[in-house]
Amino acid sequence: MKEPPWRPGVVRRPAKPERPAKTPLSQAQIVEAALRIVKVDGVDGVSMRRIAAEFDTGPSSLYAHVASKDELLQLMFEEVCGLVELPPLDPARWQEQVREVARSGHQVLLDHYDLARAALGMIPSGPNAMRISEALLTLMLAGGVPSRVAAWAMDRIFLYITADAYEMSLWRGEAYAAAGEIVELGEDLVAYFEELPEDVYPNLRKYARDMIGGGTEARFELGLDLLVGGLDKFVTK
Structure with missing residues (x-):
């Protein structure tokens, strides 16, 4: 049986802080990030991996909102x-x-x-x-x-x-x-x-x-x- 935490000699370990839940991505956020990139590095600088890095996530999380880079470029053009x-x-x-x-x-x-x-x-x-x-x-x-x-x-x-x-x-x-x-x-x-x-x-x-x-x-x-x-x-x- 564990000793109660208030007894002498028992070291209380602080609870691990919970990681804040990530805000779900949206298609609009992805397009906005891609437009920031394209203004500096052009179309060739835009990649799913690079955009995902901006949101501290993996490229696969982007595909729920954008099917491919071609679709992303179309969405970017529509936005501008x-x-x-x-x-x-x-x-x-x-x-x-x-x-x-x-x-x-x-x-x-x-x-x-x-x-x-x-x-x-x-x-x-x-x-x-x-x-x-x-x-x-x-x-x-x-x-x-x-x-x-x-x-x-x-x-x-x-x-x-x-x-x-x-x-x-x-x-x-x-x-x-x-x-x-x-x-x-x-x-x-x-x-x-x-x-x-x-x-x-x-x-x-x-x-x-x-x-x-x-x-x-x-x-x-x-x-x-x-x-x-x-x-x-x-x-x-």
Whole structure:
């Protein structure tokens, strides 16, 4: 029989503290953690193991909420679509407002490193993505653009902003991390084009600086003007 704990010579052992129960994970927490990672290390830096480590758990606990990395990337893209600002729709300014939506979407993707890569080849079908599609369609239809042209134009605009944002993310890679290196690369390209044989490539040689020069924002705006301004020829009213 054990001695009562109050008797002399009996050493009382303190009870082991109970480990606090872990807060159950949610899909929203997983997506939020993945977005923090992608902004720093890009899509390739996102893994179930790395996300699980942030919550001091194992990767298997994530699969109850996200089936795969592909699904996670889709959820991440859907989440950032919710950050795209939509102006109060004013059909009288439909072309400028289409540009505003495109600029906002482009900037959101730029802010998330190479997440745009996940959107290429994917049909955006989540509520946040569809609200953007609905806004673009509403504006173009109100401007007199035929429904099929408006639908295809919306697809082209999505493709343009995602492809451009993804290309910009490539310049954030290790090889071109410093702005000075980007400038140096530009000057090297100009020099290369200006040394081309004039009898074979007269215009590439002559307009080398026009091809290489200009900021990324100005180039994006030109592409947007070509897409949105080109819709004028289809307007029926």
